[in-house]
Amino acid sequence: MSDQAYSIQQLSREFDVTPRALRFYEAKGLLAPARRGTTRLYSDRDRTRLRLALRGKRLGFSLEECREIIDMHAPGQPGGARQLLRLCGKIREHRADLLQKLRDIEATLVSMDEVESSCLVELLRIDANVRKLSQ
Amino acid sequence: MSDQAYSIQQLSREFDVTPRALRFYEAKGLLAPARRGTTRLYSDRDRTRLRLALRGKRLGFSLEECREIIDMHAPGQPGGARQLLRLCGKIREHRADLLQKLRDIEATLVSMDEVESSCLVELLRIDANVRKLSQ
DNA sequence: CCTATAGTTGACGTATACGTCAACTTATTG
DNA sequence: CAATAAGTTGACGTATACGTCAACTATAGG
Numbered sequence: 184m185s186d187q188a189y190s191i192q193q194l195s196r197e198f199d200v201t202p203r204a205l206r207f208y209e210a211k212g213l214l215a216p217a218r219r220g221t222t223r224l225y226s227d228r229d230r231t232r233l234r235l236a237l238r239g240k241r242l243g244f245s246l247e248e249c250r251e252i253i254d255m256h257a258p259g260q261p262g263g264a265r266q267l268l269r270l271c272g273k274i275r276e277h278r279a280d281l282l283q284k285l286r287d288i289e290a291t292l293v294s295m296d297e298v299e300s301s302c303l304v305e306l307l308r309i310d311a312n313v314r315k316l317s318q
Numbered sequence: 319m320s321d322q323a324y325s326i327q328q329l330s331r332e333f334d335v336t337p338r339a340l341r342f343y344e345a346k347g348l349l350a351p352a353r354r355g356t357t358r359l360y361s362d363r364d365r366t367r368l369r370l371a372l373r374g375k376r377l378g379f380s381l382e383e384c385r386e387i388i389d390m391h392a393p394g395q396p397g398g399a400r401q402l403l404r405l406c407g408k409i410r411e412h413r414a415d416l417l418q419k420l421r422d423i424e425a426t427l428v429s430m431d432e433v434e435s436s437c438l439v440e441l442l443r444i445d446a447n448v449r450k451l452s453q
Numbered sequence: 454c455c456t457a458t459a460g461t462t463g464a465c466g467t468a469t470a471c472g473t474c475a476a477c478t479t480a481t482t483g
Numbered sequence: 484c485a486a487t488a489a490g491t492t493g494a495c496g497t498a499t500a501c502g503t504c505a506a507c508t509a510t511a512g513g
Contacts (some may be wrong), residue, residue: 243378
């Protein structure tokens with residue numbers, strides 16, 4: 184376990200986001216860096232949470248949803264049975280959402296393949312014509 | 319090919335979006351319904367484009383990106399070789415994006431499974447305790 | 454000690470994606 | 484024909500996710 188601490192610039196460069204975005208994520212409860220004076224010190228935990236947040240964003244989740252998903256992983260108090268059941272429910276919801284996205288991706292990839300195929304066919308046709316004419 | 323025409327309400331109900339959203343998508347060039355007087359008449363083509371747009375939205379694409387993706391399918395002028403090559407490029411970009419999303423989904427599903435497992439284990443532990451106490 | 458660099462907190466601006474009136478026009482029906 | 488119902492175009496409001504200053508602080512190096 185590397186117990187590293189990162190400055191806001193280091194982290195922002197590593198994940199290609201602006202310092203402003205990191206502060207915004209903090210305000211939204213996604214990150215909670217320590218402080219040395221007023222300066223933020225990001226831990227490996229923050230780094231992991233950021234990674235998960237950006238992954239969620241790529242999948243079209245809002246920051247609020249990202250926080251919900253990330254907080255599932257949070258190794259905190261497991262809570263009572265009631266909390267655990269709620270968590271399981273949330274997981275089921277988000278999983279259904281993800282499976283829908285999976286189907287959407289499959290379908291989109293298929294139709295992209297189709298478009299690309301007819302595109303290549305057309306290109307070959309044009310190429311054939313050019314060769315014919317320049318013969 | 320059903321040559322149906324839909325009112326704005328019909329379409330909005332079918333896809334669970336508001337009429338306002340449909341007008342907005344039209345303003346953004348995603349839809350182009352015919353008119354009877356001033357009233358919009360949506361064709362099956364509009365219906366298909368709407369379906370693709372909503373699919374794109376679920377995957378986190380902006381309406382602008384959705385339009386770009388949808389316009390690929392548009393059976394219009396195939397354009398010259400230059401246009402076709404540009405189209406192939408666009409397809410490659412979006413495909414890379416989708417494959418990244420696919421990896422993101424896989425990873426998220428895996429970690430959700432992990433969380434759910436430990437959640438269920440904890441629930442069983444609690445349940446065992448309860449049985450023990452009420453025995 | 455002075456400067457350069459990195460960091461901080463407001464505060465306001467902006468792009469996207471609509472929601473929500475208001476005011477008006479058609480279209481249908483008892 | 485009068486009253487709903489459904490449609491239209493502005494116009495302004497709102498939530499999200501930051502961008503972009505401004506003004507100030509802290510700290511390390513020459």
